[in-house]
Amino acid sequence: MNQLSMFDRVQFADSSASFIAEVEAFCQFGQRTIVDNQDGIPYFINEFWTAGQRQAHSIHEVSYRACFKAQLPEFFIGRLTKPGDVVFDPFMGRGTTPVQAALMGRQAFGNDVNPLSLLLCRPRLRPITIDAVSAALHSVDWSAGEVKREDLLAFYHPETLRKLEALRLWIAERAPLGSEDVDPVADWIRMVAINRLSGHSPGFFSGRSMPPNQAVSIKAQLKINEKLGVSPPERDVAGVILKKSRTLLKNGCAPSQVRSSLHAGAAWAVPGIPDASVDLTVTSPPFLDIVQYAADNWLRCWFAGIEPDAVAIDMHKTEEAWTLMVNRVLQEQARILRPGGYVAFEVGEVRNGKVLLEKLVWRAAEGLPFERLGVMVNDQEFTKTANCWGVENGSKGTNTNRIVLLQRH
Template identity: 85%
Template sequence: MNQLSIFDQEKFAATAETFIEDLRAFDDFGQRTMTETVEGIPYLINEFWTAGQRQAHSIHEVSYRACFKAQLPEFFIKRLTKPGGVVFDPFMGRGTTPVQAALMGRQAFGNDINPLSVLLTRPRLRPITLQAVATALQTVDWSRGDIEREDLLAFYHPETLKKLEGLRLWLAERAPLGSESVDPVADWIRMVAINRLSGHSPGFFSGRSMPPNQAVSVKAQLKINEKLGVSPPERDVVAVILKKSRTLLKNGCAPSQVRSSLHTGAAWDLRGVADASVDLTVTSPPFLDIVHYAADNWLRCWFAGIDPETVAIDMHRTEEAWTAMVHRVLAEQARILRSGGYVAFEVGEVRNGKVLLERLVWKAAEGLPFNRLGVMVNDQEFTKTANCWGVANGAKGTNTNRIVLLQRH
């Protein structure tokens, strides 16, 4: 099957009533939806999309910690928007929602406090060819790079690090940060390079490092090298970039006519997004203090020329502070959503299932112009339905997708 065919769109957007009925009757994976009301919140529980890896379009295969699968926004975009509609994510991360929206012929809007997010998302919203990437890489003067940070030799062979420095100089000229005029091919090359900085295989620039979607500290990497008894091997930077580009482009690009609008800033202050301009928001916020984004992305920030200390990512250590943040975000969503527009607000189970964040989101929506439709629980095959109300795996993180569904009055 052609990969793009799974994104065939409905020609109409469902009403709230027909959408909820669709969820109740859903049985695509062999079981009907279970329903239950807990503390006044209606829950709909089923496996609504597959748990399989790499089942989405290949262009999504960009690593980023704490990102949801593309099947999640695809589910809502297909049912709740029409082709040409505006889909938005105020916490876009690696850009899963806007990229998926573009693949489905919707307008791709996004925002994140982390400037890396635009660098990861924007290149995948534009047409690109592997030949254009290969031709551009031939123009890089790889001899220009000098080692400016000796500590990075914990990750890279000296010759590899010199080439990465040379590539950084080339990118600063072709795709400068904050510029309105960015070479789209250079933009793509930077995105791919950011995602090849450290990992566990020869497909990355570094020696062996774990995990592949975040960077350990220099001290931790030195310990890994010592434990393995190895030094970082030299990598062919061009070959690594071309190999990853080929993988990303295996299923093609987003349609060239798709309109996009990406922003960097706080999710509760979306000055670049007009009133009543969005049809659907699909998003997932940071979960309390579980994920340390600045620490995870320090190496990516180095390569991109971003000072991670200037990225004001909030860490909400109490339920009250997190709920207040979500209320502010939803208040801004009420401004930018059209009447009848939807929010699919995904959260997970944290602190060993002791905190069910969907209940905090439900509370945060009180007093705002939304109809609270319910909570979808996408219960994956590896998770027993009996454990929907509390994780039993003894680890931080999420076992199921929990999505609070809201509709703008």
């Protein structure tokens, strides 16, 4: 553990006090922060950000289930770091935190146990142009693909599926799975294709299906087709990729000088990140057993060549197991965070507010070298404080972002 001088301790106390004072005084959307205390935990309740505040950067528009909005990491990155600092997310998912960090000129560090996450995040951390994407798509031998899985015809027209197989072959040569030495344009095209595999409009490769962040089973898709009385139409694979690429790049891409470091593994063991090297962690872990990541992503794993059953995604079915997992993650955060660095640990509401996960995170941090600063509740709908504690007050409201704030001693 790092030994701090009295001067350092005073500096860190001053910086955290300054941030908390800013949170308490926040009134950008017309109301002051409500400061409350529940079971010894300070709560700061306000509308700190909103999706309507302004549209997030277009490059974030990659679908992934259970991801937070870019305004959340933006809030903390802008206030707790400076350009060149290291921002990290051990549960990066689609990569919202690393991508936002890169857009703000910070070093983008991330990790996820699912290798699919790396394929969704890494391409958006590198400079890319629409002309390069277009030229690469013209180089694909679209006649090289063969239908290898006839069950996927539940989603795709036979000619579309042949083109997808051709694209998989082309990508495998230029951006092999598990390699860091990949063609950035092929890497980008794979990322976009993964995001267009199934959906509910002509902007996807499939016929009409569920939204893109939750692929249904073959059986379920056949039922959808039968109910609608349709077969999957042929799609222009290259055209769909190019259109989505234009949408993603309409606000530009990440700065070329940004350094990134992405890892695939358990959140509680990231040996590729040196001790005391991270300035800020912004993250959100899986919430107990409410999201079936492997089931949601089976079609994406097929395209990427990932075996879903080999991805060791833990499902924590009890509060005790989940708290133990968070404790292990925070132990690793204590190793990689510099003294004075921060953790913004976002949790949602589980079981209609009956489980307040921030209290479990608070407990998990006990005894570790962190100052527990409080819990921010980003509350866009509720008008009564009691709603934040899972209490009905005449209206159900909406779920809130609840962020446990920690500072490394």
